[in-house]
Amino acid sequence: MTPNQTTGIKLYNTKTRKKEVFTPFKADDVRMYVCGPTVYDRAHIGNARPVIVFDTLYRLLRHVYGQEQVTYVRNFTDVDDKINAKAAETGRTIGEITEETIAWYLEDMAAVGALEPDHMPRATGYIGEMIAMIETLIEKGHAYAAEGHALFRVRSYEAYGALSGRDVDDMIAGARVEVAPYKEDPMDFVLWKPSSADQPGWDSPWGRGRPGWHIECSAMAKALLGETFDIHGGGLDLQFPHHEDEIAQSCCANGTSEMARFWMHNEMLQVEGKKMSKSLGNFFTVRDLLAQGVPGEVIRFVFLSTHYRKPMDWTEKKREEAEKTLRKWTLALTSDGLINKRLGDGAADQGVIDAISDDLNTPLAIARLHELFKSAETDSDLANFKASLVLLGLGERVNLGASKTFSDIVVKAQFPELQTLSDNLAVARDEAMKTKDFSEVDRLKAAYIEAGLEVRMSKAGVDVLRGESFDAAKLEGLL
Template sequence: MTIKLYNTKTRQKEVFKPIVDGKASMYVCGPTVYERAHLGNARPVLVFDMLYRLLRHEYGAENVKYVRNFTDVDDKINARAAQTGRPISEITDETIGWFLDDMGALGALEPTDMPRATEYIAPMIAMIEDLIAKGHAYAAEGHVLFKVRSYKDYGKLSGRSVDDMIAGARVEVAPYKEDPMDFVLWKPSSDDLPGWDSPWGRGRPGWHIECSAMAYELLGAAFDIHGGGNDLTFPHHENEIAQSKCAGHDFANVWMHNEMLQVEGKKMSKSLGNFFTVRDLLDQGVPGEVIRFVMLSTHYRKPMDWTEKKRDEAEKTLGDWVKATDGVVPSLPDKGVVAAISDDLNTAGAITRLHELSKSGDKATLKASIHFLGIDIDKFAKEQSILSSIEEGLKTAPIVEALEIELKKARLEKNFARADEIRDGFKNAGLTITYDSDGGITFKREANFDPTKLEALK
């Protein structure tokens, strides 16, 4: 199957030809580990998980190397440690565990390599020394900075000139910089901050150098694909290219970037009250398969809008597919589904094809094709079956039944204070309720359901 991918570098869709025939290599920028991954963080994970699955399908799992890093040395991590009084290693270890658990719940395969920045300080120092020796970097006041104007192609990935960048960007002006656009490769560390010995004194690396060094160590001087969110195009990826090229590395052939995520048509923001983590959704009872389905329903180069309507529609569709594939042994993925994914990860087109397959009666191909998209339909079916039986049991549980009767009575008597108290108590216990038009009550059990909390309502 011919694979075509949109290359940000050339701004066109190209036939993918790996550097080494029959093998594929990919580097994707991973998270800075100091807090839970929010829904937007999950988008690049799922986009490049889909690409990883496609490459494994095409070349065999043993012939695909996928590297995704963890940034575990960063000022945000330092600030979190200072704020909480916890050791940095404890925070980063915990956050990495959270990240892998949450992404695993969305069906994401773990990459072949998941390096931590702190494990590659020596290669970063070696690369910085090489850049200084070649005249592309300089030391000043305990810092080392990259000379942006020493790399003539700087700005080609993002399509900007250096002068335009200076005019339109917030550039740190520091007395030790030769040029406002020069960026930090190494910076000094005080005694209370993480630091490593270097030729320029005790310090820590800048953000950009870690990916160049780790990609070189794990994938070599040239590799096939580099991916990440489009918010990384500038300055992070632009700086990675400059460093690596000036160090004499060919670096990545294909650059891929996913668009950002919105919630109900607006940018996700804590100030708007529409910010939530992947774990928030999972704990609210949203299945990981539903989250994945919604994410894949939009092409990766288009803005992704998470809405409650899409969530409900995804859950219904997956429910229909459970019925269609119950007890079926999967065969091979449908060629049309594979062709859609091979065309620049056209996941929306693949899902359209799955709808067609669900009506065709070819249940074995449908199930295999659902699995090809990374959706574990059997796991979803099992979880839904368990939830249904629990919810059915809740209707006959004495305390729930008693409180339901009291809630109806309070509403009829317009005792809204008591009705609200019971409603809020149900919610606190992990039971969401909705009122039917005939006065009935429907319960939905969330993942955090704790029936003991209902005792306080008696």
Template sequence: MTDIKLHNTRTRKKEVFTPLDEKNVRMYVCGPTVYDRAHLGNARPVVVFDVLYRLLRHVYGEDAVTYVRNFTDVDDKINARAAESGRKIGDITEETIRWFLDDMGALGALQPDQMPRATQFIPQMVAMIEDLIAKGHAYEAEGHVLFAVESYTEYGALSGRSIEDMIAGARVEVAPYKRNPMDFVLWKPSSGNQPGWDSPWGHGRPGWHIECSAMAYELLGASFDIHGGGNDLMFPHHENEIAQSCCAHPDGGFAQVWMHNEMLQVEGKKMSKSLGNFFTVRDLLEQGVPGEVIRFVFLSTHYRKPMDWTAEKAKEAEATLRKWYVQADRALDNVKPYQAVVSALADDLNTSKAVSEIHQLSHADDAPALRASLKLLGLMAEQTPSWAAAPEVDLSGWEDRLAKVRASAMANKEFSELDRLKAALIDAGIEVRMQKDRVELVPESSFDPAKLEALE
């Protein structure tokens, strides 16, 4: 069995991954708050942990892995969107969830095994909050319930900061009913048109952090293997998850491995509406950028490094994928992925190294292994997409012509005509493969027959 090594944020080192139960490998990843289209940065953790999900299934078996990713469908941003649009909250969240799944599907992401919605687990959240109060880790104040961070001595271990540092470096909600500025909300009152549920503390709704703790416990247990998300969630969200989960279930370890992906930039700058470089996944898809191209650009950078999206990278990715798809199009599916690709992924999800290995595999002209390796990365569906499909064209006459020109060049040591012909064929959208005993011409999806006719 392939050994997987993962960088554990909590220990700050790369470790051999040893699941609690090889027959029940469990992973939780924080999902979106559903009030608008997913922007490009939202898609990065989806792709990162989709690749990890595929790797775990490859190593341990498809039936041995459970992947949970939640939807936050109760949140003040959703309430604000409903108020400004006049639409019902349920209509907004249903539409946005559908958008999200469609857009992530276009990027080749598999749907997780479980996709719980926060509103489906309100009773479990209430029960966990009651338990935290009973154990002295939470308190009620003016209709709110807050977690007392000083009751958990390990608070800050994930991000490696003291409470004092976190207060200084974070925008903390100032409230007179807090015992400590860092205490965070588990439950808050609802009024007017705000969504709410009955509870021992009055009509209200949960805070953001408690939902993931409650859902992870219900679906994966008090201890599970991997918890993932973007590094913007490390503090306060993941720090708070650990605190409330470990205090509610002190016999469990919550997540054994914590993984965080770095953020995304666009053309070397932070993505923002003010800079005019903010766009959603749907924006790119509607501009004609294939989902596989977006995914490929993501995979070309290691998940723990900042990723820079550029138009040039997208152009290069599309050209590379066209070439690979043409090579692998008719290959059989009953072949294992190239071991070097698997090994790269097993080394802390080194997708950039895996891409380099696939480049080598492409040069080796091993179409079956190429196809299997691409599928492991989520880059090749059952059928080659139309944008990447090679046109049907008979190039045997050109192969004979090129072979004769090469033979003459080798005999006369004059290669100018051979170089000219090769360059012209490549410019026409034809891949030129010259091996010792044969010449092969492969039309790419960018093939331009007019340019070929000009060579006649």
């Protein structure tokens, strides 16, 4: 992509409660930090929402300012009580758990089309920077040591609560938690805490221990992006207390009036209209969806269909509609199983760019894609349509022409007769449901599998996909 700084970007700034024109501190050095996962288990689909939201913003920034001018940092929290508990429960080492979980996370996020950030720091790699920042806070009177802990003195920062719109006295009045005896004030939060012999720990001026959650992002953001940077993002659930605490400790330690110029938060996710919960049986991970055969592009498309500042509802209907749309679009860009070679590189449509430049209005961008596809008459039109898909993170796998996640679409373009096979099996199944004689269904299914095809049968219908060992010759007499 070539820089296109004539495109104006507007973003909703949580800090000011309004949409503002985005102007970076330096046009040749755009910097963004997004809070990443605590790595102890598979990422559920709610975890994927901030990844897709801020990946879309990352792509836009790279398009407007140039790829080399944008730095995106997303961290891994690899020291946490949840990780300690998982290690104790499984008998595995903390290192084994975090390494495995990070690998899972990167694989799953790549499947939904997310680019890897420029930096992916791990908290354990910045313990020294965290200790140094805590020491500075204590020296300046913004923190204190007590019983092996270091705590931030919340009332020393007058602007505390500005991001979330909360008043400190109101928060204390509404709190129903037991206050630790070593705290000067109920609102003071932990910067450092002691570790037992069986917990991970590092030597510090306050004894062997480990960092609190909030200090890690302040230390890593400063180390990689500087004392102030352009955008800080994350889920709405992080606005308080995590982001509020980050601002307080960063500004007090660094002597700055702000940590980030723009603060952005995505809304939460539901499943079929209900909060995702294991007790409700509607909790599932990104890997669960991928394993069920839901292509990563479909997951991304469903997410982009709702504006990031609105609650998102994952439904089976939305999944089906997204897959139908992407199937249609992909087939139009496919020829003989490969991306149509006559299509040039193309240029992303300005209407799509304008939509996502207006506070990441991805639903409007998708509406524009429908218009572009419907009106496409020439190879040039299709090339521009393809470039627009790529800008939204929906086109890279299509460009490969051999996507694992969307192979069913590409393969059906290679071998259109697969649809006939699907239809024949569907008819046989419908007849078997009436007669209770499934011999023909079993015969067809066995023949398809022998030919290297994958057969998927569900209440929604029948689908036949080509496997790696597909041999068309073995289908003689079945078409």
